[in-house]
Amino acid sequence: MQRFALTLLAFTIASAVHAADAPTIDPQRLSSDVKTLSSDAFEGRGPDTPGETKTIDFVVSQFKAAGIQPGGDLKNGKREWTQAVPLLRTEIVGKPQLSFDLAGKTQTLTQGEQISVRAPLDGSTEVAIKDAPLVFVGYGVSAPERRWDDFKGVDLHGKIAVVLVNDPDFETGQGDFGGKAMTYYGRWTYKYEEAARRGALGVMVVHETAPASYGWATVKNSNTNAMFDIVRDKPSSVHPRIESWIQRDQAVAMFKDAGLDFEALKKQAQTRDFKPVVLRGESFSAAFKVDSKVITSHNIVGRIDGSKHPDQTVIYSAHWDHLGISAPDAKGDRIYNGAVDNGTGTASLIELARAFAKAPKPERSIVFLNVTAEEKGLLGSEYYATKPLYPLGTTVAVINMDALDPHGPARDFTISGNARLDLLDQLIATAKRWNLTYSPDPRPEAGGFFRSDHFSFAKRGVPAVSFDSGDDWVDGGLAAGKKAAEEYTTNHYHQPSDEWQASWSFTGMARDLQILYTLGSDLANSNAWPNWSSDSEFRAARDASAADRK
Numbered sequence: 001m002q003r004f005a006l007t008l009l010a011f012t013i014a015s016a017v018h019a020a021d022a023p024t025i026d027p028q029r030l031s032s033d034v035k036t037l038s039s040d041a042f043e044g045r046g047p048d049t050p051g052e053t054k055t056i057d058f059v060v061s062q063f064k065a066a067g068i069q070p071g072g073d074l075k076n077g078k079r080e081w082t083q084a085v086p087l088l089r090t091e092i093v094g095k096p097q098l099s100f101d102l103a104g105k106t107q108t109l110t111q112g113e114q115i116s117v118r119a120p121l122d123g124s125t126e127v128a129i130k131d132a133p134l135v136f137v138g139y140g141v142s143a144p145e146r147r148w149d150d151f152k153g154v155d156l157h158g159k160i161a162v163v164l165v166n167d168p169d170f171e172t173g174q175g176d177f178g179g180k181a182m183t184y185y186g187r188w189t190y191k192y193e194e195a196a197r198r199g200a201l202g203v204m205v206v207h208e209t210a211p212a213s214y215g216w217a218t219v220k221n222s223n224t225n226a227m228f229d230i231v232r233d234k235p236s237s238v239h240p241r242i243e244s245w246i247q248r249d250q251a252v253a254m255f256k257d258a259g260l261d262f263e264a265l266k267k268q269a270q271t272r273d274f275k276p277v278v279l280r281g282e283s284f285s286a287a288f289k290v291d292s293k294v295i296t297s298h299n300i301v302g303r304i305d306g307s308k309h310p311d312q313t314v315i316y317s318a319h320w321d322h323l324g325i326s327a328p329d330a331k332g333d334r335i336y337n338g339a340v341d342n343g344t345g346t347a348s349l350i351e352l353a354r355a356f357a358k359a360p361k362p363e364r365s366i367v368f369l370n371v372t373a374e375e376k377g378l379l380g381s382e383y384y385a386t387k388p389l390y391p392l393g394t395t396v397a398v399i400n401m402d403a404l405d406p407h408g409p410a411r412d413f414t415i416s417g418n419a420r421l422d423l424l425d426q427l428i429a430t431a432k433r434w435n436l437t438y439s440p441d442p443r444p445e446a447g448g449f450f451r452s453d454h455f456s457f458a459k460r461g462v463p464a465v466s467f468d469s470g471d472d473w474v475d476g477g478l479a480a481g482k483k484a485a486e487e488y489t490t491n492h493y494h495q496p497s498d499e500w501q502a503s504w505s506f507t508g509m510a511r512d513l514q515i516l517y518t519l520g521s522d523l524a525n526s527n528a529w530p531n532w533s534s535d536s537e538f539r540a541a542r543d544a545s546a547a548d549r550k
């Protein structure tokens with residue numbers, strides 16, 4: 001999971017009423033599966049490690065025992081239990097040579113200090129850039145449906161695009177990009193992709209803590225180590241050679257040396273009239289070698305064929321991977337067990353497979369997709385979405401589970417980030433039958449919607465959400481739930497201490513899984529095609545495949 005602490009707003013008193021026709025979910029079995037998946041024997045479930053083999057063996061054995069069918073790669077006319085996911089792994093060799101030429105003076109840059117340059121994912125094995133010009137392109141957004149274009153036809157070939165993070169209306173709080181809430185145009189991944197589409201040599205994102213929603217330490221830690229991507233047919237169409245962040249002070253100084261006012265230009269960038277500005281007399285140089293190789297990991301895929309519309313698919317997804325074996329914590333523990341993140345989601349997927357296998361066959365097919373490499377940038381789900389085993393146009397919905405709460409039940413639930421789609425409305429209505437209320441993400445500006453595996457589907461138009469446990473606990477209310485959530489984020493999130501606890505009751509997850517079962521079952525036994533709201537940035541992508549659903 002890639003997330004921030006949630007502080008939930010909604011507060012309701014609800015009585016525990018159970019909807020009649022949902023299956024019984026066994027909290028004990030959830031507990032035992034999470035315990036197994038997060039045991040030291042699984043070595044933190046790193047992709048392409050012995051932990052991956054153990055994880056695949058365990059999940060497949062549970063899928064088989066449940067009685068569902070393999071739904072992975074086709075080999076000799078038969079489905080396997082996995083989908084092979086080739087991943088590109090790159091790392092900068094040694095200390096990269098990086099510098100600016102600012103008004104005739106050379107400034108040497110230290111990797112991780114003034115600048116953080118990612119190991120390139122465009123296919124380069126060596127980078128040698130001499131005096132590339134710098135162009136400020138505002139927020140780097142091209143959004144025809146909002147009549148917004150920051151580029152105004154500027155030629156970025158051979159140049160470095162300097163961009164601001166988040167949306168053009170983040171600072172003003174109102175405008176064409178949902179105000180404080182972040183659209184996909186605000187994500188740094190979008191800025192890189194858009195610049196690559198325009199042939200830019202590189203991108204420098206100006207780091208500012210508020211719009212990024214995290215400090216420089218996070219930028220440094222997540223950009224100066226090994227990088228991963230799925231193996232792509234044409235990686236340079238998605239990745240410019242230089243993908244980097246610079247510190248705000250550095251940017252302000254550079255703008256000043258070029259006779260420009262950073263704050264004034266930022267204000268201009270918040271308007272439609274903004275035009276790209278060349279940082280005159282300034283340039284960037286870089287020289288380093290890249291260690292690059294391909295590793296193979298796997299998505300695990302189980303399936304139940306639909307009785308009436310087998311070609312229409314409802315997907316339940318969860319990532320199985322975690323951080324593997326890495327730097328030791330204060331106690332010397334080096335195994336990142338990932339009990340909550342995402343032993344809980346994987347155990348949930350298995351439990352849902354058991355429940356569906358016992359029920360009468362649904363009319364549409366159900367796919368249980370246990371993806372890899374979420375922690376490396378949503379890569380297993382991205383791979384599935386670029387090479388779908390079942391067509392995305394006839395994929396009804398994706399219900400993702402990532403880091404669920406192993407404690408008792410809450411009176412509410414939430415989803416990662418904010419979005420408007422029929423699938424969420426249907427989830428809200430279903431949860432109401434259990435007297436659960438929906439608590440919207442209180443920090444939509446952090447872009448939580450873009451940080452879990454459902455997003456790989458959403459950006460291609462497939463209606464998709466990540467369900468998240470609520471914090472308003474039946475036992476102890478919001479105070480207890482928030483305390484536990486904060487305790488997890490501070491002391492266990494992405495740390496070796498994310499370990500199974502005997503005290504966890506798993507009764508909240510068991511109840512929430514009845515809701516998710518019912519949502520998926522209702523979709524799988526209907527002819528409905530939920531869509532995005534008309535103002536969603538994902539609506540056009542869905543509508544483009546409308547003919548598939550006739």
Ligand SMILES: [Zn+2]
Pocket residue numbers: 001002341375494
């Ligand atoms: Zn995680």
